[in-house]
Amino acid sequence: MEQLLVGVCEDDKEERVRLLDMVTEAAEKVKVEAFGSAEELLESYYPGKYDLIILDICHGRRTARPYPQAGLFCRKACL
Numbered sequence: 001m002e003q004l005l006v007g008v009c010e011d012d013k014e015e016r017v018r019l020l021d022m023v024t025e026a027a028e029k030v031k032v033e034a035f036g037s038a039e040e041l042l043e044s045y046y047p048g049k050y051d052l053i054i055l056d057i058c059h060g061r062r063t064a065r066p067y068p069q070a071g072l073f074c075r076k077a078c079l
Helices: 013-026 038-044
Strands: 004-009 030-035 052-055
Touching: 004 013, 004 038, 013 030, 030 038, 038 052
Parallel strands: 004 030, 004 052
Antiparallel strands: none
């Protein structure tokens, strides 16, 4: 099996570490790149790079905005 590349974008460090642990425990051949913000993710991103992106769409009371240059659109509102 080929190695999967997973991007995790979560601004809360504790939650980001928890997600990294979950992903790496779930699969043997997985590489995870973690980002503290969508801007950091976009600096590394290019279409087709990641097999899966786990994206935190709520940062506090703010809702993630669309990033059309990356093909990422978040439409869920934060409560």
